[in-house]
Every structure is written in structure tokens, then in C-alpha cells.
């Protein structure tokens with residue numbers, strides 16, 4: 802099945818929220834109840850300064866008669882990082898003990914998920930590259946769960962795009978898992994995948 806990558810405006814994203822959250826829980830292996838518990842946070846994120854999003858849709862079988870987009874199969878969004886945001890404060894706390902601070906001008910990659918049935922075909926890479934292509938900030942930061950030997954699609958994707966370590970084994974409040982915080986300067990050179 803072919804897919805099409807499209808930028809979403811915030812209103813479009815909110816219309817597609819249940820579908821986007823469905824992709825998120827499936828990709829992360831979370832129970833379906835998580836859809837309801839994350840909905841308010843994702844909604845609130847879409848109203849933040851500098852929010853932008855990109856999604857992948859299946860191309861519908863009957864384009865002339867039916868809708869121009871099929872089901873949503875991947876979602877990527879983020880916004881400008883700023884003091885007072887939960888993630889900013891949590892990461893700043895981790896950096897403080899190392900006498901470091903967050904850059905003043907960065908975009909937080911908040912979510913990037915591809916439906917399991919569509920993973921490993923370059924959609925995640927394309928989504929992230931499209932998301933970053935028109936960001937005005939000087940760098941992008943994200944957090945991702947630590948995994949043994951960085952051995953999953955997320956780590957391979959981030960490393961292939963040149964992301965480097967900011968914090969390792971960082972603990973976010975309310976989550977028992979260790980996370981890595983990674984960053985990469987922007988813009989991405991065109992020739993990188």
C-alpha cells in the first residue's frame with residue numbers, strides 16, 4: 802500500500818487525534834486505554850508556540866470518488882522548546898548537575914511513531930526529515946527510551962541522521978525507564994538520508 806507524507810496544521814491534527822493516538826499506542830506497545838489518558842496532553846501541545854506536524858496516510862484505493870486521504874499510519878510533531886514546559890524543566894534538571902543548560906533556540910521533537918505494519922520502509926526517516934526541513938531553530942532535541950546496544954529502529958534512525966548524546970540514562974518524573982536525550986544541529990544537510 803502506497804503512502805503519502807503531508808504536513809498537518811494544528812486543526813487538522815486535532816481532527817485526526819484519535820487516529821494519531823492509535824498509531825502511537827500500537828507503535829509503543831501500550832494498552833489502548835492510554836489513548837484517552839494522552840489525548841488532553843496532545844491537544845494542549847498542538848496549541849503551543851511553534852507547533853508543527855507531519856503525517857503519513859495510506860493513499861485511498863478510489864481517489865476520484867472517495868476521500869483524498871486514507872487511514873493515518875504515522876505521526877510526527879513537535880514545538881519550540883521553552884522554560885516552563887514540563888520536558889524543558891525535566892531535562893534542565895538533569896543538565897544542571899553537569900553545569901550545562903539547554904540551548905535557547907531548539908525545537909523539541911515530541912512524538913514520532915509509525916504503525917507497526919508500516920515500519921522499516923523509510924517512512925519514519927521521511928517524516929522526520931520533512932518535519933525538520935522548515936524549522937527555524939538552530940537545533941532539535943528529543944528523548945527516547947534507552948535500549949540495549951541502541952538496538953531498535955528509533956536509535957538507528959536518530960544515529961543515521963547524526964543525533965548525538967546530551968544526557969544518558971536520564972529519569973523523567975513518573976517514568977521508571979531510563980531515557981537518552983539526543984540533539985542534532987539544524988538544518989540537516991540535504992544529502993543525508
Ligand SMILES: CC(C)(COP(=O)(O)OP(=O)(O)OC[C@H]1O[C@@H](n2cnc3c(N)ncnc32)[C@H](O)[C@@H]1OP(=O)(O)O)[C@@H](O)C(=O)NCCC(=O)NCCS
Pocket residue numbers: 828829913914915916919920921922923924925926927944945946953954955956957958961994
Ligand atoms: C522509530 C520509528 C518511528 C522509525 O520509523 P520507521 O518508518 O520504521 O523507520 P525507517 O524505516 O525510516 O528507518 C529506520 C530504519 O531504517 C534504517 N536506516 C535509516 N537510515 C539509515 C541509513 N542512513 N543507513 C542505513 N540504514 C538506515 C534503520 O536501520 C532502521 O531499520 P530498522 O527499522 O530495521 O531498525 C518506528 O520504528 C516506530 O514507530 N517505532 C516505535 C515507536 C518509537 O520508538 N518511536 C520513537 C520514540 S522516541
